[in-house]
Amino acid sequence: MFRKRFGAGMDRMPDFAFKMMSLMFKFRDRFFPQDRVLDEFGIQDGQVVVDYGCGPGSYIGRASKLVGAKGKVFAVDIHELAIDAINKKIAKENLNNVSGVVAKNGKCPLDNDTANLVFALDMFHMVSDSTLFLKGLNRIIKPDGVLFIDNGHQPRKQAKTKILASVAWDIVEENDRYMKCKPTK
Numbered sequence: 486m487f488r489k490r491f492g493a494g495m496d497r498m499p500d501f502a503f504k505m506m507s508l509m510f511k512f513r514d515r516f517f518p519q520d521r522v523l524d525e526f527g528i529q530d531g532q533v534v535v536d537y538g539c540g541p542g543s544y545i546g547r548a549s550k551l552v553g554a555k556g557k558v559f560a561v562d563i564h565e566l567a568i569d570a571i572n573k574k575i576a577k578e579n580l581n582n583v584s585g586v587v588a589k590n591g592k593c594p595l596d597n598d599t600a601n602l603v604f605a606l607d608m609f610h611m612v613s614d615s616t617l618f619l620k621g622l623n624r625i626i627k628p629d630g631v632l633f634i635d636n637g638h639q640p641r642k643q644a645k646t647k648i649l650a651s652v653a654w655d656i657v658e659e660n661d662r663y664m665k666c667k668p669t670k
């Protein structure tokens with residue numbers, strides 16, 4: 486019941502759960518900001534970066550700064566409320582290099598080979614068809630691009646099994662917070 490209400494394995498969260506989560510993240514980001522992890526990803530000026538499963542946008546300010554004026558950040562989420570929040574943040578913080586993108590029915594409208602780097606944080610546990618999801622990320626990444634993905638709320642072993650079963654990504658590095666993957670294409 487709790488898992489269903491709060492989104493595990495069901496992709497799109499109920500609106501109420503999304504609003505509750507956004508409130509919790511406001512508190513989290515104020516007292517325990519998460520976005521400095523992006524500094525470890527090697528994001529370069531001018532790159533195209535995708536924040537996949539962006540939620541209310543805890544990472545977009547830092548991502549915007551790291552890619553700079555010539556770069557681009559796509560903040561993708563399956564939930565329209567997330568993209569509403571992203572659009573508000575873009576306007577409020579003048580994040581001119583960020584665009585919110587709705588992945589309707591789990592389908593991301595970005596073109597093939599768009600991104601230098603994709604990060605998908607605290608969301609992998611919500612994805613119901615992990616192979617379809619990971620193949621979708623493989624489609625939008627450039628051949629020399631990288632994916633940073635964390636476990637979400639599932640054991641590392643389970644997350645790794647899903648990644649390897651997709652045959653879309655090789656795990657090239659990992660630490661206790663995330664895995665770095667390269668596309669198999």
Ligand SMILES: C[S@@+](CC[C@H](N)C(=O)[O-])C[C@H]1O[C@@H](n2cnc3c(N)ncnc32)[C@H](O)[C@@H]1O
Pocket residue numbers: 496497498506510537538539540541542543544561562563564567588591605606607608611612618
């Ligand atoms: C727990 S929130 C985390 C948000 C953000 N990544 C963070 O760490 O602050 C997970 C987000 O992933 C989104 N999500 C879940 N499944 C998705 C999918 N298949 N495609 C895109 N977004 C998805 C949810 O709508 C939700 O906004």
